[in-house]
Amino acid sequence: MAEGPDVTRIAQLIGDPARGAILSALMSGRALTAGELAREAGVTPATASGHLSLMSEAGLIWPRKQGRHRYFALADDDVAHALETLASLAASKGHLRTRPGPRDDKLREARVCYDHLAGRRGVQLFDSLAGRGFLTINRENVALSQLGRAEIGKLGVDVAALESNSRPVCRVCLDWSERKSHLAGSLGASLFQRVVELGWFHRNVGARDVTLTPIGERAFDAAFPV
Amino acid sequence: MAEGPDVTRIAQLIGDPARGAILSALMSGRALTAGELAREAGVTPATASGHLSLMSEAGLIWPRKQGRHRYFALADDDVAHALETLASLAASKGHLRTRPGPRDDKLREARVCYDHLAGRRGVQLFDSLAGRGFLTINRENVALSQLGRAEIGKLGVDVAALESNSRPVCRVCLDWSERKSHLAGSLGASLFQRVVELGWFHRNVGARDVTLTPIGERAFDAAFPV
DNA sequence: GAGTCGTTTCGGTAACGACCGAAACATCGC
DNA sequence: GCGATGTTTCGGTCGTTACCGAAACGACTC
Numbered sequence: 001m002a003e004g005p006d007v008t009r010i011a012q013l014i015g016d017p018a019r020g021a022i023l024s025a026l027m028s029g030r031a032l033t034a035g036e037l038a039r040e041a042g043v044t045p046a047t048a049s050g051h052l053s054l055m056s057e058a059g060l061i062w063p064r065k066q067g068r069h070r071y072f073a074l075a076d077d078d079v080a081h082a083l084e085t086l087a088s089l090a091a092s093k094g095h096l097r098t099r100p101g102p103r104d105d106k107l108r109e110a111r112v113c114y115d116h117l118a119g120r121r122g123v124q125l126f127d128s129l130a131g132r133g134f135l136t137i138n139r140e141n142v143a144l145s146q147l148g149r150a151e152i153g154k155l156g157v158d159v160a161a162l163e164s165n166s167r168p169v170c171r172v173c174l175d176w177s178e179r180k181s182h183l184a185g186s187l188g189a190s191l192f193q194r195v196v197e198l199g200w201f202h203r204n205v206g207a208r209d210v211t212l213t214p215i216g217e218r219a220f221d222a223a224f225p226v
Numbered sequence: 227m228a229e230g231p232d233v234t235r236i237a238q239l240i241g242d243p244a245r246g247a248i249l250s251a252l253m254s255g256r257a258l259t260a261g262e263l264a265r266e267a268g269v270t271p272a273t274a275s276g277h278l279s280l281m282s283e284a285g286l287i288w289p290r291k292q293g294r295h296r297y298f299a300l301a302d303d304d305v306a307h308a309l310e311t312l313a314s315l316a317a318s319k320g321h322l323r324t325r326p327g328p329r330d331d332k333l334r335e336a337r338v339c340y341d342h343l344a345g346r347r348g349v350q351l352f353d354s355l356a357g358r359g360f361l362t363i364n365r366e367n368v369a370l371s372q373l374g375r376a377e378i379g380k381l382g383v384d385v386a387a388l389e390s391n392s393r394p395v396c397r398v399c400l401d402w403s404e405r406k407s408h409l410a411g412s413l414g415a416s417l418f419q420r421v422v423e424l425g426w427f428h429r430n431v432g433a434r435d436v437t438l439t440p441i442g443e444r445a446f447d448a449a450f451p452v
Numbered sequence: 453g454a455g456t457c458g459t460t461t462c463g464g465t466a467a468c469g470a471c472c473g474a475a476a477c478a479t480c481g482c
Numbered sequence: 483g484c485g486a487t488g489t490t491t492c493g494g495t496c497g498t499t500a501c502c503g504a505a506a507c508g509a510c511t512c
Contacts, residue, residue: 005316006323007309008246015238018500024233034459047501049460059319068458068509075319082315083233089308090231093285093301097232136362172398244470260489273471275490294479294488 013058014086018043019051023060023074023083028208029115031064031071077171077184080114084173091177106209108177110201116173116188117195121212121220123178125191128224135170142170144187152187155223156194162186195220239284240312244269245277249286249300249309254434255341257290257297303397303410306340310399317403332435334403336427342414343421344401347438347446351417352398352409354450361396368396370413378413381449382420388412421446 013019021041025032032040038048052072055061060079064071074080090096110121117125129135134148144152149159162169171185183191195201200216212220239245247267251258258266264274278298281287286305290297300306316322336347343351355361360374370378375385388395397411409417421427426442438446 005313006321007250007312007316008241008243009321010241010312010316010319011237011246012241015234015236015241016500017234020234020237035457043500044502045459046461046503050500053460058321070459078315078318082311085308085311086233086236087231089304090233090236092304093236095232095235095284242470261487269470270472271489272473272491276470279490296489 009058010060010082013055013060014083016051017041018047019055022048022051022055022072023079024208026061026072026074027080027083027112027114029074029112031073033069033071037072074114077114077167081171081173081184084113084118084175088175106211109209110212111209112192112203113173113175113182113184115192116182116184117192117201117210118173118175118182119177122182123175124220124226125224126172126181126183127226129183131226142172142183144170152191155191156198157187157190159187162190235284236286236308239281239286240309242277243267244273245281248274248277248281248298249305250434252287252298252300253306253309253338253340255300255338257299259295259297263298300340303340303393303399307397307399307410310339310344310401314401332437335435336438337435338418338429339399339401339408339410341418342399342408342410343418343427343436344399344408345403348408349401350446350452351450352407353452355409357452368398368409370396378417381417382424383413383416385413388416 014023018041022037025037025040034048034052035045037052038045041048041051043051052061052063052070056063056072059075061072062075064073108119110117110119112118113122116122126135129148132147132151134145134151135142136145136148144159152159159169165186167186169185169187170183171188172181173184173188175182182188192201195216196203196210198216198219199213200220201210202213203210240249244267248263251263251266260274260278261271263278264271267274267277269277278287278289278296282289282298285301287298288301290299334345336343336345338344339348342348352361355374358373358377360371360377361368362371362374370385378385385395391412393412395411395413396409397414398407399410399414401408408414418427421442422429422436424442424445425439426446427436428439429436
């Protein structure tokens with residue numbers, strides 16, 4: 001014993017129902033206020049406040065003061081990645097939250113994973129880029145190929161700007177509903193932002209699912225063919 | 227709420243100190259008896275037994291009766307992957323278990339991650355394969371390229387046999403100490419088994435770290451150059 | 453200034469669950 | 483058969499912690 005990172009502490013924080021609900025809500029990628037998160041978790045503001053300060057201190061979430069509100073967001077995509085991995089494991093072991101409502105199907109089709117696209121459409125995007133040779137492996141993980149760098153530029157994403165940033169451009173994230181990879185990292189975020197700008201997807205306020213618009217239906221398939 | 231997998235349940239199981247210690251011990255990839263795990267976690271056999279049945283029921287570990295012993299192992303590499311991801315997150319947030327002993331350096335150099343090689347040497351292996359074009363992305367994740375399939379065969383690994391198995395051949399696993407990818411999946415397992423057979427590495431009994439033998443020192447670098 | 457809204461701190465309660473010892477159960481060796 | 487060893491079940495204790503209401507705090511509006 002006494003070697004390495006303390007998995008227990010992090011898992012303990014995630015492993016409380018109220019805190020789990022809060023983190024799930026933040027997986028939408030939006031910053032939410034303490035009150036909203038309290039309602040989401042089904043606890044009083046007082047209780048939620050305690051949870052939020054614990055998780056902030058642990059570095060899982062990132063508090064931001066703004067007027068008389070305090071907004072909270074996931075600290076970074078490392079946290080989002082860990083949560084998605086746990087969700088994937090839970091799904092494969094059959095640990096589903098009871099009462100899978102009708103919204104479940106919509107989530108499987110397309111949803112936000114922190115700041116990028118997930119679900120069937122997220123996997124389609126990744127598969128399309130990979131299948132056409134836009135992505136390649138480098139010593140880190142996944143990276144844009146020369147071909148990909150040129151093609152992605154045509155979609156209106158400033159690749160050079162992403163690469164000048166310290167955040168990894170490409171990361172893979174295991175999709176819990178599809179059990180395949182989808183694209184995270186700054187490129188994943190930018191591509192998602194772009195398809196929303198283009199009006200292909202519509203983000204439902206306060207929810208995690210996103211819907212493909214009629215225009216997007218054709219355009220997305222054309223831009224990201226499998 | 228009420229959508230998707232129940233992250234909370236899994237995290238709650240991992241988030242107990244005794245259970246965390248048990249899972250950490252099982253990350254060595256060996257199957258251990260209930261008594262050994264109790265000692266590892268610093269609890270009585272009675273307490274450990276309770277933990278073990280909980281985790282078995284949840285599908286995290288896999289009990290195997292053998293005589294009057296019961297051996298436990300991690301259920302599959304999905305579990306190992308999730309644990310490693312959590313460890314990586316914990317490390318990045320500075321949640322280290324206190325008292326980082328001298329064994330820590332050895333673990334960073336090379337260790338077992340469930341059934342494959344991790345640490346600096348594990349990352350070296352992955353980088354070497356990737357850098358020489360032995361690995362490529364397919365629509366799933368990472369896969370052997372045509373070139374890689376031929377070259378790996380020369381190392382004494384029966385690739386065809388691996389591919390006939392249902393277990394994924396290639397998977398990436400984020401290394402908590404190096405913060406880079408290393409190779410998991412059946413190929414990762416086979417390659418590790420092979421380098422141990424060849425006498426390049428020595429597995430320390432009952433521990434997670436592995437040491438490079440004098441012969442292995444040269445041979446491993448020659449076989450997996452960066 | 454007073455009033456309102458959002459958030460946090462404090463004190464106290466209640467419940468969950470980790471833990472142990474003792475006893476029961478199972479398997480092995482003799 | 484018997485004892486020894488490994489494991490599980492059962493009661494009961496204790497510590498941790500999630501939770502709430504009330505009150506304090508801070509910021510905005512009028």
